[in-house]
Amino acid sequence: MTEPLLEVRDLHMHFPMKQGVLQRKTNDVKAVNGVSFTLNKGETLGIVGESGCGKSTLARTLVSLLKPTSGDILFEGESILNYNSKELHALRRNIQMVYQDPYTSLNPRMKAGDIIAAPLKAYNLTTNLKKRVLELMDLVGLKADDYNKLPHQFSGGQRQRIGIARALALNPKLLILDEPVSALDVSVQAQVINLLEDLQEELGLTYLFIAHDLSVIRHISDKVGVMYLGKMMEMSDSESLYKDARHPYTNALLSAIPLPHPGKEKKRERIVLEGELPSPANPPSGCVFHTRCPFATEFCKGNVPAFDLDEKNSSGHYVSCFYPIENK
């Protein structure tokens, strides 16, 4: 099971900013600026980071909606960047995506059944179409008589189930979940996450789970990556990350999770980051986090830390910092 399904190597996605009558290129918005990771079969990789750090752009490059500026994406050991449209069509069967907003990701003029059937029709898998759709609806916990309903007749959680069923229709190997629960109520969040976990077990799926909620990520992920300004700050298996965060940014994020125990919650020390998130068009020099880091030195301003294995922690814990936090 440890075979890599998806490998991302030094991925850059820059959007040119054009200005003036002549549309001269003035600058780049560096939405994803050098991200690497490996995702093994059957695993779940969680990606966290504040809004605007490039999580969704990363997801969109992975499903080939955007062509990355540089870097490489390997799916089952094969680079997908130079695929022609036919190969891309074949690839899309294997990588499917679930979207954040269940209100805009479903066509308001199509019936639930047709929405789920759309990918099957696109690949001419029309034998027993209705049976397959009903099977999928049952799999995600929708009733058979929901088939002819329109999206606006469903609640947010049910709509997200339709979105998941649509993504599962083609039996993909990799499912990219772009904040699938952020738009839902907390109680519904739990249902959808449990559903996702059950499906993973049942169908042997691999997930790339994007979120900004650390507790949700912890619950579902095997590995967690923390992103900041288009760069990966820290990545390790989730246990090690939550217990032993090495990067000051991860540490600050973790300190923001409210604790369920009132006594402990009172004693919880929050690390509040100073300043604003810098613009991805003009990221700070050196370590991108140095403008807000409580431990930054002059050295951090001039040098870019490598995204390296942390020597003191042998369990595959990567960190991009000159002064990682020592064990507490």
Add this chain to the structure above:
Amino acid sequence: MLSRKRNLIPFVFLILLFVATITAEWWLPVSPSVMDSGLRLMAPSSENWFGTDHFGRDLFGQTIVAARVSLLVGFTVALLSTVLGTITGLLAGYYKRLDSIIMRIIDGMLAFPSLLLALALVAALGGSVTNIIIALTFSFWPVITRVVRSSVLQVKTIQYVEAAKTSGVKDPVILARYILPNILSPIIVQGTFIFARSILAEAALSFLGVGVEPSIPTWGNMLQESQIYITLAPWFSIFPGIFIVMTVLALNLLGDGLRDAFDPYAKGKKKARKRLFKQKKQYAS
């Protein structure tokens, strides 16, 4: 939509006009083509409701029959320009590469005032119903293209289009099943307005003498013939004029009604108003 009086009245008027004009031969008391030199330029009477023209023909019958050409031209132009405009608009809005090519052509066409363009085309092609339809379609479909293109640009950024793309749905299917159904309302509304505008344009062309041949009664032809008699027999001009105004007004009101019916915000307001009214009633009792 038809439950509101403001929408029902123009709708009923147009239906009545349509039925009246296609069945005119069967029910008109006086045939509109019979000339009677003794009855020239008679004022409206119980015999000739709208009076008679300079050949002694019944004007009521003529006005009703003239609606045929107007409605035929209006409807055909509206239909053709909607179809052409939708196709070009979808392509321009969806494919970035085609956008600059199609839209520059459209901009060029829009640079001419539509009536002037139609005038020039009819002058070149010769005046007949078919040529008028061709000319007006040519000058009106760029309007639809613009509307459709801007709607497509809006809709294609919504996530369900992206979702369809990632699940392998091909472009023609995306255009037909995901984008088109979600932009139908502005197209229908704009189509209704084009209907009204082309009736007006046809009347204007006929009035200027470059429209339908004078032997066929149309509102524009009637106005053209009547202008020398305007002080002598004002009814000759007034009644076709009123019919043009009423038909165009009805179509515009219908377009407005359609726009409101398709606008989800307008609907919400109405519902909210109803709810408020209910609450007030409850408090009162």
